[in-house]
Amino acid sequence: MLGLMQDWPLLVHKIIDHTALYHGDREVVTRSVEGPIERSNYRQIAARARNVSAALEARGIGLGDRVATLAWNTARHLEAWYGIAGIGAIYHTLNPRQFPDQIAWIANHAEDRALFFDIGFADIVARIAPSLQRVEFYVALTDRAHLPDVKIPNLVAYEDFIAGGSGDFSWRQFDEHTACGLCYTSGTTGNPKGVLYSHRSNTLLAMMACRADALGISARDAILPVVPMFHANAWGIAFAAPMAGAKLVMPGAKLDGASLCELFGGEKVTMTAAVPTVWQGVLNHLQETGKTLPHLQRVLIGGAACPRSMIETFEKKYGIEVIHGWGMTEMSPLGTLNTPTAKTAELPYEQRLDSKAGQGRPPFGVEMKIVDGNGRELPRDGVAVGRLKVRGPAVAKSYFRGEGSGAFDGEGWFDTADMGTLDADGMMAITDRAKDVIKSGGEWISSIEIENLAVGHPAVAEAAVIAVRHPKWGERPLLVAILKPGRTATKKDILDHLSGKIAKWWMPDEVVFVDDIPHSATGKIQKTALRERFADYRPPDAERTG
Ligand code: ADP
Numbered sequence: 001m002l003g004l005m006q007d008w009p010l011l012v013h014k015i016i017d018h019t020a021l022y023h024g025d026r027e028v029v030t031r032s033v034e035g036p037i038e039r040s041n042y043r044q045i046a047a048r049a050r051n052v053s054a055a056l057e058a059r060g061i062g063l064g065d066r067v068a069t070l071a072w073n074t075a076r077h078l079e080a081w082y083g084i085a086g087i088g089a090i091y092h093t094l095n096p097r098q099f100p101d102q103i104a105w106i107a108n109h110a111e112d113r114a115l116f117f118d119i120g121f122a123d124i125v126a127r128i129a130p131s132l133q134r135v136e137f138y139v140a141l142t143d144r145a146h147l148p149d150v151k152i153p154n155l156v157a158y159e160d161f162i163a164g165g166s167g168d169f170s171w172r173q174f175d176e177h178t179a180c181g182l183c184y185t186s187g188t189t190g191n192p193k194g195v196l197y198s199h200r201s202n203t204l205l206a207m208m209a210c211r212a213d214a215l216g217i218s219a220r221d222a223i224l225p226v227v228p229m230f231h232a233n234a235w236g237i238a239f240a241a242p243m244a245g246a247k248l249v250m251p252g253a254k255l256d257g258a259s260l261c262e263l264f265g266g267e268k269v270t271m272t273a274a275v276p277t278v279w280q281g282v283l284n285h286l287q288e289t290g291k292t293l294p295h296l297q298r299v300l301i302g303g304a305a306c307p308r309s310m311i312e313t314f315e316k317k318y319g320i321e322v323i324h325g326w327g328m329t330e331m332s333p334l335g336t337l338n339t340p341t342a343k344t345a346e347l348p349y350e351q352r353l354d355s356k357a358g359q360g361r362p363p364f365g366v367e368m369k370i371v372d373g374n375g376r377e378l379p380r381d382g383v384a385v386g387r388l389k390v391r392g393p394a395v396a397k398s399y400f401r402g403e404g405s406g407a408f409d410g411e412g413w414f415d416t417a418d419m420g421t422l423d424a425d426g427m428m429a430i431t432d433r434a435k436d437v438i439k440s441g442g443e444w445i446s447s448i449e450i451e452n453l454a455v456g457h458p459a460v461a462e463a464a465v466i467a468v469r470h471p472k473w474g475e476r477p478l479l480v481a482i483l484k485p486g487r488t489a490t491k492k493d494i495l496d497h498l499s500g501k502i503a504k505w506w507m508p509d510e511v512v513f514v515d516d517i518p519h520s521a522t523g524k525i526q527k528t529a530l531r532e533r534f535a536d537y538r539p540p541d542a543e544r545t546g
Pocket of ligand 1: 184185186232301302303304305306324325326327328329330333359416417418430432433520522524
């Protein structure tokens with residue numbers, strides 16, 4: 001017998017309709033790419049999104065068509081997302097930090113029919129336009145006065161594009177499983193792979209994100225997503241903030257410490273989210289200027305492991321709560337969030353900090369297990385390290401056009417390729433990405449744990465631990481570090497700092513100081529590139545022991 005409740009499809013335009021109706025005057029503030037701060041609200045965003053839908057339909061775009069965006073977080077970008085999704089077309093976020101050839105490859109693979117872009121990316125678009133086989137027209141996210149003077153075919157300014165609309169376009173109706181958004185993962189192995197979100201998965205994810213033990217978003221919040229909309233679905237914030245009626249502050253192209261702090265203060269931001277490297281810039285700025293952030297209550301830090309020392313600085317020095325989170329593009333992307341349980345909330349502060357450095361617990365809607373090399377489930381004891389597998393209604397079940405099918409098994413589990421521990425309360429801690437693990441004498445060394453401790457040294461700005469080949473032990477850890485400007489430290493200083501905090505055999509054999517560490521397009525340390533750089537490196541005792 002089926003239940004007798006209404007079939008109310010979970011469509012993302014219902015989110016913008018809800019917020020336009022009940023939080024219509026709630027502000028959406030943008031640091032525009034043209035320069036000035038611009039103010040809009042959810043009522044206007046919803047009406048202008050309907051105009052995007054109408055203009056796209058007028059050009060023949062409809063159900064299932066991919067429409068690319070190459071843009072920072074702005075109100076116009078948000079309108080474009082809802083407008084594209086509102087006719088059953090698919091917003092496809094391109095990452096401007098990738099090489100132009102990669103961007104073109106991805107746009108062609110997705111068969112994008114149109115491309116919306118920020119004027120700051122006009123040169124990239126002009127360069128790749130000749131090779132974009134399917135793109136029929138280009139929309140510069142600006143007004144006519146700021147239209148860039150570049151050679152791009154069928155180019156129109158966004159404000160002209162939507163000018164004919166009257167804000168009353170009727171969203172199209174379709175099944176909640178209809179594709180809504182497309183985002184390619186950076187593809188550290190093989191070609192990039194497309195993750196195709198549905199209306200249902202995006203709506204459920206927004207509900208998950210709003211929960212008190214997740215991002216805890218309420219109508220009183222003012223949220224600044226530093227995480228770009230092109231990075232893993234903006235971590236759900238583009239849907240969760242309007243769903244809750246929270247004010248949105250869009251930072252545009254300026255993600256440096258000074259620019260962000262100006263918006264945090266000026267717009268009374270209460271909650272924000274970004275990768276650890278961004279927070280390093282913010283903390284440096286606060287340190288240099290002596291400023292504080294009195295309105296900011298919570299920062300979500302994820303995308304890469306957040307060092308314990310960073311959590312401590314935010315909390316002790318600035319009174320700002322850190323929510324450490326882990327996720328993946330394939331998980332829409334929320335996987336775990338580290339908020340206290342009744343048990344951990346009662347721990348002494350230092351132990352609570354230890355607990356917060358873990359990646360957190362899965363919310364309802366994320367199932368998780370760890371397995372050994374043969375796929376056998378390992379105990380949830382907080383000790384066994386295994387390959388992390390996940391499933392849930394906002395987790396991918398396949399990649400776009402069937403790529404990378406090996407990551408999905410017959411029981412619906414997705415293999416994250418992350419290694420970690422799970423405990424009986426659901427607390428998960430990542431030790432490494434599977435391809436980055438260091439296996440020394442048959443045992444694993446966690447590069448993430450050593451890195452997090454190393455950046456706790458006052459002179460270290462950034463640290464990466466990679467495996468180098470060793471004739472006796474197979475692999476040994478090499479610590480590569482960047483020092484903070486004006487600071488000095490020796491190998492001995494760093495090793496003394498680590499001493500007593502990790503097992504002796506985890507101690508890096510060498511500490512190499514460098515001027516730069518390569519980062520990926522999503523701001524993560526590129527260990528593959530580092531391993532190549534140090535491919536010929538031999539540990540100091542290799543000759544003797546070999
Ligand atoms: P990309 O690989 O393109 O950067 P993702 O953002 O999807 O794309 O990256 C997800 C990966 O980032 C995870 O599989 C994990 O390895 C890493 N990651 C994300 N958050 C954390 C975290 N809090 N701690 C450690 N690793 C993390």
